[in-house]
Amino acid sequence: MENILTVSHLDLRIPDRLLFSDLNFSFPKNQLTCITGENGVGKTTLIKHLLNDLEHSRNQHVQTKLDRNKIQYVPQLRNIDDDYPLCIRDFVAFGIKKRRLPWNSGRIRRKIALILQETKLTKIADHPLGHASGGEKQRAYLAQALCAEPELLILDEATASLDTVSKNFLLKMLKNIMQKTDLTVLFITHDPELIAKYGDYELNLHDHTATLTKKEAQN
Numbered sequence: 437m438e439n440i441l442t443v444s445h446l447d448l449r450i451p452d453r454l455l456f457s458d459l460n461f462s463f464p465k466n467q468l469t470c471i472t473g474e475n476g477v478g479k480t481t482l483i484k485h486l487l488n489d490l491e492h493s494r495n496q497h498v499q500t501k502l503d504r505n506k507i508q509y510v511p512q513l514r515n516i517d518d519d520y521p522l523c524i525r526d527f528v529a530f531g532i533k534k535r536r537l538p539w540n541s542g543r544i545r546r547k548i549a550l551i552l553q554e555t556k557l558t559k560i561a562d563h564p565l566g567h568a569s570g571g572e573k574q575r576a577y578l579a580q581a582l583c584a585e586p587e588l589l590i591l592d593e594a595t596a597s598l599d600t601v602s603k604n605f606l607l608k609m610l611k612n613i614m615q616k617t618d619l620t621v622l623f624i625t626h627d628p629e630l631i632a633k634y635g636d637y638e639l640n641l642h643d644h645t646a647t648l649t650k651k652e653a654q655n
């Protein structure tokens with residue numbers, strides 16, 4: 437199994453305490469790894485630290501061949517004002533990296549249309565994002581991240597405020613994209629149903645350390 441990112445001998449502190457000591461693990465490529473652990477154990481802090489390390493090319497404890505711009509991070513649903521001015525299509529298009537290309541070039545328009553379709557946003561693509569439901573907004577954030585064609589997508593409790601149908605839909609859609617591409621997904625979650633149904637691996641954080649296990653296929 438090829439790995440997309442390896443962490444070795446990482447200690448991680450916050451101002452008042454040690455969160456992790458001598459962390460050693462790898463994320464398997466093209467797999468969905470659930471990152472679990474009790475509230476406050478340090479899941480988000482660990483991911484932010486890894487991203488920050490890569491951003492500044494420090495990399496002493498993080499080995500990967502990935503470019504930082506091939507990594508996208510989708511946090512828990514953020515509030516968007518009702519009068520937010522962009523329509524969903526324009527918001528999603530902000531994920532396109534190569535801004536020098538004309539916005540309305542055929543290739544880009546087709547790519548945005550495909551991602552809107554995959555995230556089931558086509559019908560409401562011209563509606564203001566501020567009027568969308570929580571699930572629709574979260575799909576729009578995901579669609580924006582997918583526009584950047586990430587090789588590593590990190591979802592930080594991105595399904596926490598969604599209903600059962602919406603969160604299952606979102607995970608099924610990601611698994612479908614993973615089958616067609618090289619996408620690797622890290623999914624920070626507290627949801628046992630989603631871990632059991634969609635997780636290929638689980639990285640459990642506990643007692644200042646991390647344990648990676650392969651999950652039995654259930655889906």
Ligand SMILES: Nc1ncnc2c1ncn2[C@@H]1O[C@H](COP(=O)(O)OP(=O)(O)OP(=O)(O)O)[C@@H](O)[C@H]1O
Binds near residue numbers: 473480481
């Ligand atoms: N910038 C910071 N300064 C001080 N403490 C921080 C900072 N960021 C996070 N912490 C603390 O670090 C600990 C880990 O926080 P983190 O958000 O990473 O946990 P988590 O496992 O993601 O939790 P949850 O499941 O509740 O989202 C918490 O006790 C938090 O209060």
